[in-house]
């Protein structure tokens with residue numbers, strides 16, 4: 001697959017995404033700058049598109065970095081407790097630090113995501129049995145434990161509902177003014193690209209990395225910080241997008257390998273295009289209503305994941 | 319020159335390297351030999367900073383290796399470990415190119431490309447340079463790793479059993495290349511070998527370890543004789559002279 005094909009697909013899908021929806025907007029309607037339709041277009045359709053692209057690209061990159069640093073193809077933010085830890089951060093800030101504002105809540109969430117991820121990486125280092133299925137299963141279990149803690153705390157403190165509104169996570173709620181946090185992912189993605197070679201070297205393992213003079217721990221920590229930033233912003237604005245961080249980097253790896261300098265651009269556009277496609281399907285299947293994009297992603301994503309598991313066993317093994 | 323002074327390492331209570339001191343002669347091939355578990359890999363890992371020693375120091379041209387900057391160290395000393403599980407899908411050429419990482423951080427200059435080309439040519443990997451590592455056989459992979467270490471172009475090259483997985487032809491080829499690196503480019507090579515005949519034919523000096531201790535250290539001919547080898551391996555190893563080389567014929571010997 002060539003990069004330009006993915007870019008072209010992203011552009012075409014973006015165009016489709018902008019012009020479907022309950023209210024019929026045609027490109028020609030936009031000529032009238034003050035019309036209601038133009039307003040809807042700018043306040044709702046454009047933000048939604050940006051959110052989808054950033055979330056798709058961001059989740060893809062997060063997965064890619066995690067897989068490289070953990071040296072395991074089946075690790076991703078959704079299967080390693082990262083997002084559950086981010087949620088726990090919000091719960092803790094709501095219950096124990098009631099006075100803090102939105103920004104502080106986000107910082108809490110980010111910090112918890114980072115710590116949650118670091119604990120998971122430690123866990124991975126200490127288990128012997130790094131099976132293709134075993135690792136994501138442990139990650140999901142670990143996430144569920146953190147999730148249970150969140151729910152317990154939230155339930156006891158009677159804030160379950162306000163927590164849930166924090167995580168409703170759907171693109172329907174994305175309107176201008178509610179999604180701008182996602183732009184924080186942009187510098188994180190750029191940094192990931194600038195550090196691509198370092199991540200690749202770190203992915204070769206500690207001994208190779210040290211032999212090549214890389215400060216392994218620093219790069220590892222930087223990578224985890226980037227993943228925590230990206231996944232926290234995504235989960236706080238559009239909710240949990242399962243499987244994307246798992247399948248997109250794996251597909252790219254299949255045809256391009258694991259040299260991050262080369263694979264990051266592909267991961268960005270494949271992630272964006274994949275999420276756009278899922279979102280368009282979500283809006284068309286029960287038109288004029290929508291099904292949550294997370295559901296569509298989960299259905300398509302799990303199917304692709306299963307195919308990868310059965311067909312890719314040979315390639316995924318060490 | 320690498321000076322090893324009183325190096326020790328224990329895992330738990332078990333000492334695996336005990337008070338080893340020796341000097342690695344520059345511009346020469348030094349072979350480490352000894353039985354399984356003697357501590358050869360552990361010693362090499364400590365010299366190359368992959369593993370911290372419990373006590374003792376390693377000096378590289380008078381400076382303590384622990385105090386050197388990682389990146390500077392990587393331009394002077396390269397190490398290839400005994401087994402390498404690389405589950406990263408890189409092409410052979412990409413892997414070899416990462417040998418230039420200490421210099422270019424991945425932005426390859428024309429000079430880097432030259433080093434990469436030469437290293438690939440040395441290991442005759444030209445016709446598979448675009449293949450992914452996971453599509454190679456064990457021996458081909460091993461040659462790709464060696465090629466990467468050669469591209470790193472360091473004064474000191476430390477190789478832990480690099481002939482693992484290699485057939486006779488490629489083993490000979492690699493030993494000849496190492497000889498060339500030493501004789502023509504003035505590199506210093508330290509290599510762990512189990513096949514004492516390769517050690518005998520190609521190395522200038524031999525260091526023998528046993529149970530974590532240094533038992534022999536000297537020019538090749540001082541070590542390749544039946545008495546010295548008995549001390550190392552506890553077995554009778556007849557040595558024959560052939561075309562000016564000492565060959566050990568141990569295949570049907572008894573202890």
Ligand SMILES: Nc1ncnc2c1ncn2[C@@H]1O[C@H](COP(=O)(O)OP(=O)(O)OP(=O)(O)O)[C@@H](O)[C@H]1O
Pocket residue numbers: 329334352353354355356357358359360361400
């Ligand atoms: N990480 C470790 N933890 C515990 N013990 C270890 C570790 N690494 C090595 N050892 C022990 O240290 C001893 C020396 O190991 P080392 O790998 O240095 O031997 P070696 O001379 O390279 O052997 P071989 O020829 O089999 O490669 C062995 O008894 C081994 O069991």
Ligand SMILES: [Mg+2]
Pocket residue numbers: 358359360400478
């Ligand atoms: Mg060894």
